[in-house]
Each structure stands twice: as C-alpha cells, then as structure tokens.
Amino acid sequence: MPRPPRRRSYDQYCAAARALDAVGDRWTLLIVRELLAGPRRYTDLHADLPGVSTDVLASRLKDMERDGLALRRRLPAPLSVFVYELTERGAALLPVLAALAEWGASELAGPRPTDAVRAHWFAVPLRRCLEAAGAAGVVEVRLPEGVFHMGVGGAAAPSGPVGGSSGAAVAGTAYGDGPVPGPGPVVRLELDADTCLAVSRGSLTLQDGVREGRIKASGEGALANALRGACGG
Template sequence: MPRRSYDQYCAVSRALDAVGERWTLLVARELQAGPRRYTDLHADLPGVSTDVLASRLRDMERDGLVARRPLTPRGGAALYELTGRGRALLPVLRALADWGAPALEERRPTDAFRAHWLAPPLLGVVERACPGASGTVEVRLETGVFHVRPAGPGGREGGYGDGPAERPDAVLVLSEEACVRIVRGALTPAEAVARGEAAVEGDGSIARALGAGEFTPS
C-alpha cells in the first residue's frame, strides 16, 4: 500500500508522513527501550490490534526507522529494533512526554500502565537534577523496573531501557504515585527522599544529586 502523504513541502509535514499514523510513535517509544519481539511489543501496547501493529512495523521498516533481524541464527522469531534514524526520534518523544506530563493528574479507570512508560519524562527530570552527571539510574516501582541514562559529558546521548540496569550508578526506589508527581513537576527527587517517599542507593555523584541535590559538575 502506498504511503499516505500530506503532500506539503514542509519539514513538519514530511515528519508526520513518517510518524503521524496512530500508534507509530508509541511503537518508537517501546523500541527506544531496546529491541523487542513482536509478541513483546503487542503485550506492551494494549489496545493495538495485531493487524495494525504489523502494518505499523512494516511502514516503519519501509521508512528506515526500524530494522528486523532473526532472534537466533536459525531464524524463527524476529527482533525489531530502531535504526539510527529511528533512535533520533528520542528528543521528539521526550518533548511530547514533557508536554504531556501535566495531564497525568488522575489515572482513569480505563488507563493501561507500564512502569517504563514513565522513563521518557523521568529522563529529563534526572538530567535537570544532575546537570553534567554521567551514569545510569535504575528506577524501581512496585509495578516494574526501568533505567534511564542521562546525557553526559562529551556528547554522550541519553536514553532509557526496560528492566534493571546492568551496572547502575544509582538506584531510585519509589512508588508509582511519587514517580508520577516527580514527572509532573510537583515534586523533585530530593524532596521525595527528604519526605520519605523515595530512597536512593549509591555513593556516586548522580546518587548524591538525586538524594540531596548536592551535585556540582566538575
């Protein structure tokens, strides 16, 4: 099927030609956390039909945003992962997350939730709390674990992943409610720790910054 287009010679229009379809940016959100099998993507995108998800993945592969590779040398199941152009959508996702975070005032009864969906806005919170810091923060909620990697010195790109970090430089333990308040801007990580609503493990600069706001970049 040919790609639908706004047929406008405009950078915004061209971008929306590629990612403006329903579910496309949410697929990108999931794949920013790492390569996924189709079944994993479907499980973490509640509400999407199998036909629509398959169609979006085909479109993203055609547009150079996603690559597919065999899970094992013998073939079988495939892994989907973002290409460089797909990974370049991270600032777009973060901007949307920052813009949308204030709307997380109340969770509706019909709202699905996955812990790692809080990673994009929390990544910005950690970068602002720890300017110039380098490291990985593992975030533990009662509903799941994810990790964020703030942008660091030397142009290191920030990012996030689902599940525990391999070697975290800090571990932030808090409730889902406290995490939502932090990403909405109603609470800082240091305030959450001071009030006993969160705990930080680790002894490096990024852990100190999250726990007490003391970090000063060298």
C-alpha cells in the same frame, strides 16, 4: 531498489507535514517509545501496546521499516529470534517523545479505570529530570508497577538478553525494561507512580521527594553522589 510508495501523505512542502507523513499514524510514536528500550520481539511489542490489533501493529512496523525508522533482524544463536529495533533516524525521535510527554503530563490527573500502566512508560519523562544531575551513569527505578533502568549523562542503558549479550550497551537505547542486567555501579530510586509523575512535571524536586520520604535513593559512584547532592545529601 526504490522504496514502495507511501500509502498517504499530506502533500505539503513543510517539514512538520513530512514528519507527520512518517510518524503521524496512530500507534507509530508509541512503537518508537517501546523500541527506545532496545530490540524487541513482535510478541513483546504487542504485549506492551495494549489495545493495538495484530494487523495494525504489523502494518505500522512495515511502514517504519519502509521509512527508515526501524529494521527487523534475526539475533544470533542461541536466541535465533527476529527482533525489531530503531535505526539512528528512529532513535532521534527521543526528544520528540520527551516534548510530547512534557506537554501531555497535565492530562495525567489520575489513571482512568480503562488505563493500562507499564512502569517503563515513565522512563521518557523522568529521564529529563535525571539528566539534570550532571553526571553519567545508570539509574534503576523501582515502582510498584515494575522496574526499569536508563542511562543518563551520555551513558547507554545496558540491554538484557533479547538485545544481545546480557549487559551490553545498545546504541540509541534510552532505557531498558526490568532491573539493570549485569554488574556495575548503579543508582536505585524507589518511588510510587504519583511521585514519579510529580517529579517529571517539575512540581516536586528530587530533594523534596527524598526529604518527605517519597523517594528512596541508594547506590555508589559519581552519579549517586550527584543525585544525593541534588537530593540534599
């Protein structure tokens, strides 16, 4: 069955233009950011995308389904709810978002009075710094604004109940909202948003953050040891 025609296009034979045909609309990349945490219900997406209207969100999700970036499916009983999740092509946008976050970090001098804040919005820029530890594992990050977790070094972030079985790894999941579900070795980092932003920018190392008392690191296993090494023991 042929795919419905695109609503608009730059009509340029250029890879960048083709990419923007698919993800250049307002909100699309931020929806990708949310779905990098794994399958999400429509209501969850709307709650974590403050400012988007229900009509625009529904339209963007349909566009993403049409363009092969996301799909909609019903979870098995007992949940039996519909969720949206990224396809492999959609999940491949992670490095694009990471590059955008790195490029835009200089604009985050401080939150504006109208700015919404979600803890897991720090996950994409922070992930690059944690990958530098060189070991695989799961990291739980605790901020005053909330908690998120992510897999680093090739480890997938375990999903919560909405993503299927609690603690199961979801392919393509870059991070998860909330504490790590289920048992298993985990490294916990406690810091505030300013420190998290400074580490993401590269203006503060993990080592200096721990030395100055701005970061508390705890946990067991190879990743914990690697991070402690990065943090000066």
